[in-house]
Amino acid sequence: MRGAVLHGTRDVRIEERARPKIVRPTDAVIRISAACVCGSDLWPYRGNPPITQPTPMGHEYCGIVEEVGSAVKSVKPGQFVIGSFFASDNVCPTCQIGYQSSCRQRELVGGAQAPLLRVPLADGTLVATRDIPSEDLIPSLLTLSDVMGTGWFAADAANVRPGGTVAVVGDGAVGLLGVLSAKQMGAGRIIAMSRHESRQKLAREFGATDIVTERGDEGVARIKDLTDGIGADSVLECVGTGESMQQAIQSTRPGGFMSYVGVPHGVELKGEQLFYSHVHLHGGPAPVRRYLPEMIDLVLDGKINPGKVFDLVLPLNQVAEGYRAMDERRAIKALLCPQ
Amino acid sequence: MRGAVLHGTRDVRIEERARPKIVRPTDAVIRISAACVCGSDLWPYRGNPPITQPTPMGHEYCGIVEEVGSAVKSVKPGQFVIGSFFASDNVCPTCQIGYQSSCRQRELVGGAQAPLLRVPLADGTLVATRDIPSEDLIPSLLTLSDVMGTGWFAADAANVRPGGTVAVVGDGAVGLLGVLSAKQMGAGRIIAMSRHESRQKLAREFGATDIVTERGDEGVARIKDLTDGIGADSVLECVGTGESMQQAIQSTRPGGFMSYVGVPHGVELKGEQLFYSHVHLHGGPAPVRRYLPEMIDLVLDGKINPGKVFDLVLPLNQVAEGYRAMDERRAIKALLCPQ
Numbered sequence: 073m074r075g076a077v078l079h080g081t082r083d084v085r086i087e088e089r090a091r092p093k094i095v096r097p098t099d100a101v102i103r104i105s106a107a108c109v110c111g112s113d114l115w116p117y118r119g120n121p122p123i124t125q126p127t128p129m130g131h132e133y134c135g136i137v138e139e140v141g142s143a144v145k146s147v148k149p150g151q152f153v154i155g156s157f158f159a160s161d162n163v164c165p166t167c168q169i170g171y172q173s174s175c176r177q178r179e180l181v182g183g184a185q186a187p188l189l190r191v192p193l194a195d196g197t198l199v200a201t202r203d204i205p206s207e208d209l210i211p212s213l214l215t216l217s218d219v220m221g222t223g224w225f226a227a228d229a230a231n232v233r234p235g236g237t238v239a240v241v242g243d244g245a246v247g248l249l250g251v252l253s254a255k256q257m258g259a260g261r262i263i264a265m266s267r268h269e270s271r272q273k274l275a276r277e278f279g280a281t282d283i284v285t286e287r288g289d290e291g292v293a294r295i296k297d298l299t300d301g302i303g304a305d306s307v308l309e310c311v312g313t314g315e316s317m318q319q320a321i322q323s324t325r326p327g328g329f330m331s332y333v334g335v336p337h338g339v340e341l342k343g344e345q346l347f348y349s350h351v352h353l354h355g356g357p358a359p360v361r362r363y364l365p366e367m368i369d370l371v372l373d374g375k376i377n378p379g380k381v382f383d384l385v386l387p388l389n390q391v392a393e394g395y396r397a398m399d400e401r402r403a404i405k406a407l408l409c410p411q
Numbered sequence: 412m413r414g415a416v417l418h419g420t421r422d423v424r425i426e427e428r429a430r431p432k433i434v435r436p437t438d439a440v441i442r443i444s445a446a447c448v449c450g451s452d453l454w455p456y457r458g459n460p461p462i463t464q465p466t467p468m469g470h471e472y473c474g475i476v477e478e479v480g481s482a483v484k485s486v487k488p489g490q491f492v493i494g495s496f497f498a499s500d501n502v503c504p505t506c507q508i509g510y511q512s513s514c515r516q517r518e519l520v521g522g523a524q525a526p527l528l529r530v531p532l533a534d535g536t537l538v539a540t541r542d543i544p545s546e547d548l549i550p551s552l553l554t555l556s557d558v559m560g561t562g563w564f565a566a567d568a569a570n571v572r573p574g575g576t577v578a579v580v581g582d583g584a585v586g587l588l589g590v591l592s593a594k595q596m597g598a599g600r601i602i603a604m605s606r607h608e609s610r611q612k613l614a615r616e617f618g619a620t621d622i623v624t625e626r627g628d629e630g631v632a633r634i635k636d637l638t639d640g641i642g643a644d645s646v647l648e649c650v651g652t653g654e655s656m657q658q659a660i661q662s663t664r665p666g667g668f669m670s671y672v673g674v675p676h677g678v679e680l681k682g683e684q685l686f687y688s689h690v691h692l693h694g695g696p697a698p699v700r701r702y703l704p705e706m707i708d709l710v711l712d713g714k715i716n717p718g719k720v721f722d723l724v725l726p727l728n729q730v731a732e733g734y735r736a737m738d739e740r741r742a743i744k745a746l747l748c749p750q
Contacts (some may be wrong), residue, residue, distance in 0.1 A: 132523075165639055165664075166641055166665045166666065169664075171689050174665035174687075174689045219731030226672070302504050314682075325505065325508075326505045326508075326510040326513035326695075327505065327508050327513070332682070332686065335686065336681075336683050336685075337682075338682075339682025339683070340682065341679070341680045341682065342678070342679060343651075343653075343656065343671070343679065343680065346680070346694070347671065347694060347695045347696070348695060348696070349695070350510050350512070350513045350695040351552075351691040352692070353685070353691070353692040353693070354690075354691040354692070355666075355685070355686060356685075356686045356687060356688070356689040357686070357689075359689070
């Protein structure tokens with residue numbers, strides 16, 4: 073089987089890898105219908121932190137179950153499934169309250185940029201659709217595995233409410249799908265922070281009512297201008313840098329809610345700033361599994377079309393170009409077709 | 412008029428001060444029924460940070476209205492009133508959503524350790540009782556001005572729910588009243604972290620079901636032992652140091668809620684820790700004004716007795732002993748009688 077392997081900074085290759093197999097009785101092996109490159113893949117791709125050994129890449133996936141372990145009960149070969157990037161047992165106390173991405177047994181899924189993938193804890197991780205979905209729905213269903221689930225969590229964690237004012241920091245795929253999620257949750261005003269025309273366009277398509285191109289203090293000042301001088305009710309931080317966190321905190325009104333879903337790199341927050349900002353904070357790795365059933369219905373019913381974030385479609389053997397295009401911000405997100 | 416003035420580290424004195432008067436038409440002057448020393452007064456008292464000029468002390472107060480400015484409508488001379496340590500207009504957009512301590516016009520009330528006090532923005536800050544309360548209720552009513560309001564906010568911001576598990580970090584007066592607040596909100600289990608016998612006793616009286624005497628990693632391990640290994644649903648951080656914040660974050664279960672109400676001193680939080688902890692965070696200066704009407708009713712109806720935190724009662728001219736006793740942790744909280 074040929075899959076994507078990261079060998080070092082900006083060095084991702086397609087090469088022969090062992091065919092995934094059932095290792096534990098709770099595993100499943102699925103045949104990937106489509107995979108993609110995640111914004112978080114770009115951190116190690118850019119050498120931050122540098123990888124220490126060749127690493128199979130990819131953690132966003134959907135596909136047809138090929139084989140299941142002897143203990144797997146909820147999915148069976150032939151079914152179309154979507155799963156979270158974090159495998160979970162979905163029964164521990166943390167899963168039961170909806171934080172499957174902090175499951176006691178959680179395990180990062182890896183190596184999805186390939187034709188086949190082993191998924192641990194299949195019963196607690198995968199959700200099957202009733203029927204095999206049509207081809208045109210595959211991109212949207214694929215996004216539910218991480219990027220759309222993460223945008224959805226960002227909106228949920230920032231307490232987006234009908235009629236509320238929302239600001240989204242970050243115009244990557246997660247930020248754009250945060251806009252879509254906020255719209256779906258009924259936000260009245262959605263301010264997208266972006267300086268890229270193609271991303272602004274998609275943000276508007278997804279429901280953004282205002283675009284702010286300024287950053288840092290100027291960006292904060294613009295958000296305040298648009299929100300009675302106090303800041304937005306809900307702010308979604310979808311980047312993960314110190315600058316974007318600052319921008320987000322300062323853009324939130326006192327008593328408002330700020331979520332952070334971008335994996336933080338070098339972020340430090342001062343207690344005093346948090347204290348006097350009066351902001352609610354919540355975030356972390358999205359508990360995608362919690363939202364999967366609802367999000368799958370929204371896609372199958374045609375209510376949301378998050379697959380629009382894929383503006384580059386490549387056969388798997390051109391994965392290196394997918395990373396390059398996203399690294400250089402030529403593409404929002406690259407879809408990879410393994411077959 | 413003789414009132415308390417801080418002159419330098421551990422140097423608080425009673426001395427002659429100008430009689431407060433109406434400066435702006437929105438002011439009131441009240442005759443203090445009782446005042447007290449706040450845990451936050453101990454920071455400048457201990458020289459952290461050192462004060463730059465002699466400073467009149469005290470921001471917790473209740474008393475009888477002596478005089479009001481021409482614009483004041485909601486309170487009148489002769490009424491008994493309680494107000495927040497932060498004056499607020501109670502009409503700006505931030506006040507309207509219940510964050511009066513971030514009011515656009517907010518102003519710290521100061522100099523309450525004295526017989527008379529000027530309160531700015533009287534209409535938005537003070538709440539009058541229907542009748543003049545009996546003497547025995549004064550200590551409890553006084554606590555509503557800050558320490559009890561802060562404990563209540565700590566419990567509210569940590570999302571305390573009926574039947575939930577709560578841990579309280581800090582056994583000062585705020586922490587103890589956080590226990591009382593959690594009990595009042597219906598918490599099922601309340602774990603107080605304390606190693607002082609008299610404070611443990613009061614914590615139990617206020618509703619604590621468990622006492623943890625360990626601190627740091629050992630304290631966290633004990634909390635996990637008591638909570639199925641995952642941590643408490645709600646954790647109230649009532650100290651304000653880096654150590655106590657760490658202890659609180661690590662004691663909260665994934666998806667749980669942690670509040671911080673102790674004024675932070677030298678606290679820095681790493682983004683990565685917050686991200687992977689999956690904790691909700693909220694805190695800041697308590698919006699006491701929001702809670703005053705409800706808390707006043709609870710005291711007048713005899714449902715709560717937060718005045719029990721005063722284990723030292725002194726005439727105002729012995730204020731220095733009040734500071735010393737609290738600094739040395741001989742007293743939980745000192746009540747000062749100005750007349």
